[in-house]
Amino acid sequence: MHFTSEQRLDGGVLEREFTLGEIPGILWTPASAPASASASAPEPSAPAPLILLGHPPLGLRKMYPRLVGRAQQAAADGFATATIELPGSGDRPRLPAAEQARADLRRAMEAGEPVSDGIVDALILPLVEQAVPEWQAALDALLTLPEIGGPVGYSGGVISIGIRLAVVEPRISAGVLFAGSFVPRAMYEEARQVTIPLHVLLQWDDEGNDRQAALDLFDAFSSKEKSLHAHLGGHTGVPQFAGDAAAQFFTRHLK
Amino acid sequence: MHFTSEQRLDGGVLEREFTLGEIPGILWTPASAPASASASAPEPSAPAPLILLGHPPLGLRKMYPRLVGRAQQAAADGFATATIELPGSGDRPRLPAAEQARADLRRAMEAGEPVSDGIVDALILPLVEQAVPEWQAALDALLTLPEIGGPVGYSGGVISIGIRLAVVEPRISAGVLFAGSFVPRAMYEEARQVTIPLHVLLQWDDEGNDRQAALDLFDAFSSKEKSLHAHLGGHTGVPQFAGDAAAQFFTRHLK
Numbered sequence: 001m002h003f004t005s006e007q008r009l010d011g012g013v014l015e016r017e018f019t020l021g022e023i024p025g026i027l028w029t030p031a032s033a034p035a036s037a038s039a040s041a042p043e044p045s046a047p048a049p050l051i052l053l054g055h056p057p058l059g060l061r062k063m064y065p066r067l068v069g070r071a072q073q074a075a076a077d078g079f080a081t082a083t084i085e086l087p088g089s090g091d092r093p094r095l096p097a098a099e100q101a102r103a104d105l106r107r108a109m110e111a112g113e114p115v116s117d118g119i120v121d122a123l124i125l126p127l128v129e130q131a132v133p134e135w136q137a138a139l140d141a142l143l144t145l146p147e148i149g150g151p152v153g154y155s156g157g158v159i160s161i162g163i164r165l166a167v168v169e170p171r172i173s174a175g176v177l178f179a180g181s182f183v184p185r186a187m188y189e190e191a192r193q194v195t196i197p198l199h200v201l202l203q204w205d206d207e208g209n210d211r212q213a214a215l216d217l218f219d220a221f222s223s224k225e226k227s228l229h230a231h232l233g234g235h236t237g238v239p240q241f242a243g244d245a246a247a248q249f250f251t252r253h254l255k
Numbered sequence: 256m257h258f259t260s261e262q263r264l265d266g267g268v269l270e271r272e273f274t275l276g277e278i279p280g281i282l283w284t285p286a287s288a289p290a291s292a293s294a295s296a297p298e299p300s301a302p303a304p305l306i307l308l309g310h311p312p313l314g315l316r317k318m319y320p321r322l323v324g325r326a327q328q329a330a331a332d333g334f335a336t337a338t339i340e341l342p343g344s345g346d347r348p349r350l351p352a353a354e355q356a357r358a359d360l361r362r363a364m365e366a367g368e369p370v371s372d373g374i375v376d377a378l379i380l381p382l383v384e385q386a387v388p389e390w391q392a393a394l395d396a397l398l399t400l401p402e403i404g405g406p407v408g409y410s411g412g413v414i415s416i417g418i419r420l421a422v423v424e425p426r427i428s429a430g431v432l433f434a435g436s437f438v439p440r441a442m443y444e445e446a447r448q449v450t451i452p453l454h455v456l457l458q459w460d461d462e463g464n465d466r467q468a469a470l471d472l473f474d475a476f477s478s479k480e481k482s483l484h485a486h487l488g489g490h491t492g493v494p495q496f497a498g499d500a501a502a503q504f505f506t507r508h509l510k
Contacts, residue, residue, distance in 0.1 A: 204474070204483070215470070218485070219459070225494070228459075228485040232478070239480070241507060245500055252496060 054157020302404030309412020
């Protein structure tokens with residue numbers, strides 16, 4: 001893991017870009033105790049718990065404004081956050097199978113046809129297969145830094161990546177998942193193996209997302225603590241206060 | 256409205272029992288600014304916004320421990336709270352139709368039979384018809400007190416009472432509803448007329464409550480802001496943090 005740049009953001013958050021082999025990433029760490037210093041705020045030198053920031057496969061550069069907003073909110077709560085570029089996104093080599101599936105998906109949606117299981121599998125499964133070990137490698141590297149401590153949370157992005165990570169990565173102890181992307185059939189079975197506390201977001205009128213499928217997925221998780229927060233509105237209409245509730249979930253579970 | 260007793264609770268909350276005609280009730284008002292005085296806390300003399308505390312028809316005396324807990328939490332956030340005995344509950348005269356329906360309901364459930372629409376209508380509709388004007392009368396009286404100001408929220412209890420109040424009572428500007436009781440078919444149409452911001456709680460594994468019916472009901476509300484918070488567990492298993500999220504909803508909408 002090599003740091004390639006660093007800058008201080010408003011509020012003193014330290015933003016550092018890094019590469020992990022060929023994979024670019026960004027790490028944000030809280031400068032010190034939050035401005036409204038509370039008893040639970042970490043000392044400047046205390047290692048901060050980490051939240052991995054998932055995102056859709058649109059490239060880190062495009063996602064940066066939303067990611068840095070989430071990082072700033074998390075830093076105010078005393079969390080470090082980090083993210084890496086997904087396989088096939090940004091400047092990384094394309095994933096041919098996923099590219100083909102994306103074209104098929106676009107054609108199906110434009111024609112008003114249902115999206116077949118085959119398209120969803122081809123779109124998501126190779127991404128999950130390649131991304132999950134990369135996020136685990138990033139976790140290996142991040143947890144060697146003295147300013148980062150456990151426990152670790154995973155938040156948002158492609159829900160199938162979050163599910164797989166929750167199943168295979170024991171260092172992740174709580175997850176905020178956004179039920180807003182296509183989910184391969186096989187992931188429903190995998191969801192039954194998830195036992196960490198979950199906070200699941202659903203947009204009630206998500207244009208490209210099957211509501212009943214999302215409810216079935218929520219039902220499948222075996223976690224003893226799981227909450228579904230459904231809000232009125234489309235895919236991109238997640239209200240600001242939904243972020244506050246997710247932040248409180250992490251504060252309950254990672255501190 | 257006649258006050259019949261008063262006492263100071265822990266934290267300085269003033270609890271006053273009252274009668275409104277034949278109907279007993281309880282009013283809780285915050286003593287002063289909350290202990291952790293913040294800029295948004297009301298001055299001791301500022302009128303507090305009011306939350307009406309709904310409850311199941313089990314009698315105020317039985318419900319008191321949970322009601323006073325909710326009142327204390329609300330007072331810490333600067334809210335006054337009030338509740339009244341439901342028709343047919345506590346020391347009030349029975350509602351013969353509802354008593355009969357309750358016996359029919361018990362028989363159906365013990366026999367493992369589905370609960371008919373007729374039973375649900377007889378159980379809930381007379382209760383709604385009689386209770387809603389009583390809650391409105393309580394509101395008339397409460398809002399004459401100098402220590403109480405608008406706006407007003409409604410929280411919990413029999414969801415059909417909350418729906419009807421949201422439709423007919425313009426002074427109620429936000430509602431926390433608990434989708435955990437039988438809902439007559441007619442109330443689904445009424446739900447379409449609800450436009451105030453709603454925060455709906457659902458227990459995912461509520462033994463006596465049809466999950467799909469609850470999701471359909473949530474879908475029916477016409478409110479521009481509506482959120483569904485579903486939590487794992489049975490009817491009485493609403494987690495503590497669900498109360499925190501509901502409190503934040505009221506703080507967003509009533510302050």
